[in-house]
Amino acid sequence: MVEPRRIVIVGAGLAGATAAGALRDKGYSGQLVVLGQEEHRPYELPALSKGLLLGETEEPAWVHDEATYAERDIELRLSTVVEGVRLDTHEVVTADGTELPFDRLLLATGSQPRRPVMTGVHLPGLHLLRTLDDSRALRAELVEGRRVVIVGAGWIGCEVAAAARRRGCEVIVVEPNPLPLHRLLGDTMAEVFRDLHAAEGVHWGLGYGVFGFTGEEQGRVTGVMLDDGSELPADVVVVAVGAAPRVELAHAAGLDLASATSTGGVEVDACLRTSAADVFAVGDIASQLHPRYGRRVRVEHWANAKHQGAHVAGGMLGDEAPYTASPYFFSDQYDLSLEFRGVADPLVDELVVRGDLAAREFVAFWVRGDEVRAAMNVNMWDDVDALAALVAGDVRVDRAKLVDGDLASLLG
Ligand SMILES: Cc1cc2nc3c(=O)[nH]c(=O)nc-3n(C[C@H](O)[C@H](O)[C@H](O)COP(=O)(O)OP(=O)(O)OC[C@H]3O[C@@H](n4cnc5c(N)ncnc54)[C@H](O)[C@@H]3O)c2cc1C
Structure with missing residues (x-):
């Protein structure tokens, strides 16, 4: 060429x-x-x-x-x-x-980031997070004792909640689903994150929708209106409802x-x-x-x-090689670090857990038929090469070995 x-x-x-x-x-x-x-x-x-x-x-x-x-x-x-x-x-x-x-x-x-069309969504003190400037502006507002309401319990909402708690803010996360990260991880894994944040002092507003934001006249945001008619007072609001x-x-x-x-x-x-x-x-x-x-x-x-x-x-430059890498993601919240590899559908795939859920040291596998579709290692780092190979495909799984066997041996 x-x-x-x-x-x-x-x-x-x-x-x-x-x-x-x-x-x-x-x-x-x-x-x-x-x-x-x-x-x-x-x-x-x-x-x-x-x-x-x-x-x-x-x-x-x-x-x-x-x-x-x-x-x-x-x-x-x-x-x-x-x-x-x-x-x-x-x-x-x-x-x-x-x-x-x-x-x-x-x-x-x-x-x-998505900015929902709602009353008060442009008030000062209400933040979206995408750019370096956004992050610096939000950090300046995460001051000890402030009431921070986070709308949305996806990855970014959860990470902001963790940072805000570490900075001494009072934090409420509002989310219409019954659990954080629910659609991505399914019930059992989502409960791990609900409990983690609760243990760190986050208050959950799970199952609530938001329909607008209140503010001082010509001034800052002061509250978040919920779909049951109540209002949460807020000094700072972060809207993290996806991108x-x-x-x-x-x-x-x-x-x-x-x-x-x-x-x-x-x-x-x-x-x-x-x-x-x-x-x-x-x-x-x-x-x-x-x-x-x-x-x-x-x-x-x-x-x-x-x-x-x-x-x-x-x-x-003319090379016709396909891009074949499996999706990979990482997150850090408090003392929990994780890596997620692959593509899972928690409604379809069977969850198999290796390790200790209560201690938050485990690997979660999402298995379909006889293959691993996705794997998430939480505070465990020994088998990451095997996990990458497992989600890359062409490996038949033995569920018992996923739970407590030698993962490398599954790769043949
Ligand atoms: C706060 C935050 C935390 C994240 N944390 C993680 C994480 O822990 N782990 C993880 O795996 N992923 C994380 N992600 C996601 C990951 O960072 C993104 O998927 C990745 O940055 C996407 O890269 P990109 O180059 O496609 O887009 P971007 O990094 O968004 O870059 C696109 C650039 O294009 C510019 N642009 C757009 N339109 C135009 C235009 N018309 N003219 C000129 N310039 C334009 C934008 O201004 C932007 O600078 C995070 C994302 C955010 C927002």
Whole structure:
């Protein structure tokens, strides 16, 4: 394949910046431009709801050192919003009207947190969490003794609850489901997280919906209105009700999108190419036809952004190898650290537990038929290579061995 003269990457986050580095690693010598709307150079998000909120660190993990961009001839244009992609003329258009031609384009625009349409949702003191600036603004408000109401008990809601408790705040988490992380983990595992947070002093408002926020006139948020007519007083509110993939550019350009009722996001093939031959998509926005699962998978996790970013560099330079990595996720809450590998459906898959649930040292397996679909190790790190191999497929499981046998021996 003739080397593309100019590659443009839209989205200066983990996936986009990793792809830029990987293109240079693979010997790409043409022009390479990365466009990002934030003023910060590309950084990783996980610390934003953990170490940064806790005050353990001032800086996120940067994807590359500042000097790397110049050294590797990666033109990083920050504070630059891309407003359009013209597939016919192979150009992107930025908010200031600049038209930038490309031979290959990578879309890595990530997600944005959902802001429900409700009374008071724009009041000062109500926070969403996605960017470094969001995290710093929230941290400044997590002051000892303050009443913090968190709306949503997904991963980010739970991590913020843990950080807020560690900072001495009074914390209530409101969630319409009967348990935190319920849809993702099912009853038994969700109970582990309910009990963990309760033991750390979090109050649960499980089974309650929120329908708005009250505030002082022209001032800060003061409360959260619940669907039973009651109101929770609040000094700080964090709305953590999920994120939506940023597909506006792809949609306007006419690229194929996955329906919101399936995975949402931009459809890509096994090699991460969109419906336009010269345009690729990675990270949170990519809905990939995944060879392991035989269906579309879209993953809003750190490892996916990093590994797809590295993989797509090959695809943009003509390599047809499919992306096959299983989804991987990690979380830290108080003294609990976990890794989750694979794709589970807790309503369908059978839960098998190895280790000690009460001590929060265990591995949970989600098993379908005779294969492990997903595994979550909690405060246990001995068997991570075996867990990765088990969820990668082609291994027949013996449930008794999952519970207390030698996992490596299952791999044959
Ligand atoms: C608070 C928080 C904590 C997390 N913790 C974990 C964790 O513990 N473990 C884990 O596995 N995952 C975690 N994640 C998820 C993980 O970080 C994301 O899945 C990953 O960062 C996605 O990378 P990305 O490059 O696709 O998107 P992003 O990192 O969101 O980068 C996309 C970038 O594109 C820019 N952009 C978008 N549109 C445009 C445009 N039109 N013009 C210019 N620029 C644009 C955005 O401003 C953004 O900077 C966390 C996420 C958050 C928000």
